Amino acid sequence: MKKSALLKYDDREYSLPVVGGSEGEVGLDITRLRADTGLVTVDSGYKNTSGTLSAITFLDGEKGILRYRGYPIEELTKHSTFLEVSYLLIYGTLPTSSELSRFQSEISRHTLVHEDIKKILDGFPSNAHPMGVLSSLVCSLTAFYPESLDPNRAWEKVNLSILRILSKMPTFAAWAYKKEVGLPVMYPDNKLSYCANFLSMMFGLPTEAYQVNELAVRALDKLLILHADHEQNCSTSTVRLVGSAQASLYSSISAGINALWGPLHGGANQAVINMLESIQADGGDIQKYIARAKDKKDHFRLMGFGHRVYKNFDPRSVIIRKEADEVLSQLGVQDPVLDIAKKLEEIALKDEYFIKRKLYPNVDFYSGIIYRALGIPTEMFTVMFALGRLPGWIAQWKEMRENAEPIGRPRQIYCGDPKKTYLPLSKRT
Ligand code: SDX
Numbered sequence: 001m002k003k004s005a006l007l008k009y010d011d012r013e014y015s016l017p018v019v020g021g022s023e024g025e026v027g028l029d030i031t032r033l034r035a036d037t038g039l040v041t042v043d044s045g046y047k048n049t050s051g052t053l054s055a056i057t058f059l060d061g062e063k064g065i066l067r068y069r070g071y072p073i074e075e076l077t078k079h080s081t082f083l084e085v086s087y088l089l090i091y092g093t094l095p096t097s098s099e100l101s102r103f104q105s106e107i108s109r110h111t112l113v114h115e116d117i118k119k120i121l122d123g124f125p126s127n128a129h130p131m132g133v134l135s136s137l138v139c140s141l142t143a144f145y146p147e148s149l150d151p152n153r154a155w156e157k158v159n160l161s162i163l164r165i166l167s168k169m170p171t172f173a174a175w176a177y178k179k180e181v182g183l184p185v186m187y188p189d190n191k192l193s194y195c196a197n198f199l200s201m202m203f204g205l206p207t208e209a210y211q212v213n214e215l216a217v218r219a220l221d222k223l224l225i226l227h228a229d230h231e232q233n234c235s236t237s238t239v240r241l242v243g244s245a246q247a248s249l250y251s252s253i254s255a256g257i258n259a260l261w262g263p264l265h266g267g268a269n270q271a272v273i274n275m276l277e278s279i280q281a282d283g284g285d286i287q288k289y290i291a292r293a294k295d296k297k298d299h300f301r302l303m304g305f306g307h308r309v310y311k312n313f314d315p316r317s318v319i320i321r322k323e324a325d326e327v328l329s330q331l332g333v334q335d336p337v338l339d340i341a342k343k344l345e346e347i348a349l350k351d352e353y354f355i356k357r358k359l360y361p362n363v364d365f366y367s368g369i370i371y372r373a374l375g376i377p378t379e380m381f382t383v384m385f386a387l388g389r390l391p392g393w394i395a396q397w398k399e400m401r402e403n404a405e406p407i408g409r410p411r412q413i414y415c416g417d418p419k420k421t422y423l424p425l426s427k428r429t
Helices: 033-037 073-079 082-091 097-109 117-122 130-144 155-181 194-203 214-226 234-244 249-260 268-281 286-294 315-331 336-348 352-356 363-373 378-402
Strands: 004-009 012-020 026-028 057-060 065-068
Touching: 012 033, 065 073, 065 082, 065 315, 073 214, 073 315, 082 097, 082 194, 082 214, 082 378, 097 155, 117 130, 117 155, 130 155, 130 249, 130 378, 155 194, 155 249, 155 378, 194 214, 214 315, 214 363, 214 378, 234 249, 234 378, 249 378, 268 286, 268 336, 268 363, 268 378, 286 336, 315 336, 315 363, 336 363, 363 378
Parallel strands: none
Antiparallel strands: 004 012, 012 026, 057 065
């Protein structure tokens, strides 16, 4: 028998259907709430509101569970590759070997970008933040592929748009870095794997052959897998909202990149390293920064700590912390900020303020330490997050389109002035 909830308001009763998910999550379906009762709900930041039913990613904030299409991230980081996980998220199943090799060759075919994109790149000052460059170059694809503007085209055409952005994003990301450091851009090398190709475009030089470091490739592959999707986070919700207006895939992804840029979201990985370096420069006075994070009069927050959903531990942070130890020791890198990060975590996890608020290290707390060890500069960290999150954004946009979800348009409660009469300028004092 279908479950329901009873809402009593004024002297009337309303039955709200209950929706159940495949992992036992339960929600009240308020689709008819306003039509039947005249009421809307109020939920600043959508902390208690589900905007969709999705089959892509499941996470359990209490148990620290994260699965892509049912597969635990612990298994995927151990056995899979980022390209295979991208296929899984977007198309819904793990590819067979022939499907994967076809996918890989399709991706390789589209890694080059129109030469005129270099003119857009040249238009940026060298101090432009790479996230601004990335979102602009992604949006420029709407100009080079105007047919992509119509999301209602035949599936083969939409899929071509998906393959193009998956292929070109690493090129854009690496070119944004080259722009910043004033070095010539490097073209893709389709003999290399997805991550090796990205590293070769990032660090390769026309004056010498790039030596692929397999350890760096594997570490990057794992990091991108761990960032690949995370259900309805801020940037994914942005992609869905923009896409729900039937804006194109490229404009939806460009909007998602800008949402991710925020320091409370993907921009936190850059903010974590800046924070750890400040603590290091301040003589390593960790207690001082813990006190600042707890002081309500101080805007300072412990970046990389806390999460809207994970209230026990972020399973990605557990994997990344272990990976950081391994990568740094195998690369022979000594990074003092790793020791500061570990000390900070140790102190914070024993502090009542963080325990009471269930604040634990999140995906951003340790990821920057690995990026640094791979030679990736701090201002590129959020670009790396975007590179990882791309297949998730695509999968979520695709699911929203396939489910023909309506345009997103939240309601509000008005709390402004009552009706007024216009006062001519001459009468205003
Ligand atoms: C990502 O949603 C996703 O899935 C995101 C993400 C993904 O994969 O897409 O996981 C990626 O964005 C990870 C989060 C990265 N951001 C940071 O590390 C920035 C620092 N953390 C926060 O600002 C905060 O924890 C959020 C934004 C992550 C979560 O904020 P919430 O859920 O809105 O919680 P809140 O701001 O209401 O905080 C609750 C309490 C408050 O104190 P009280 O008012 O109850 O006294 O906890 C405090 C906050 O002041 N608090 C912190 C804190 N985070 C929360 N205090 C100090 N340092 C912090 N980091």
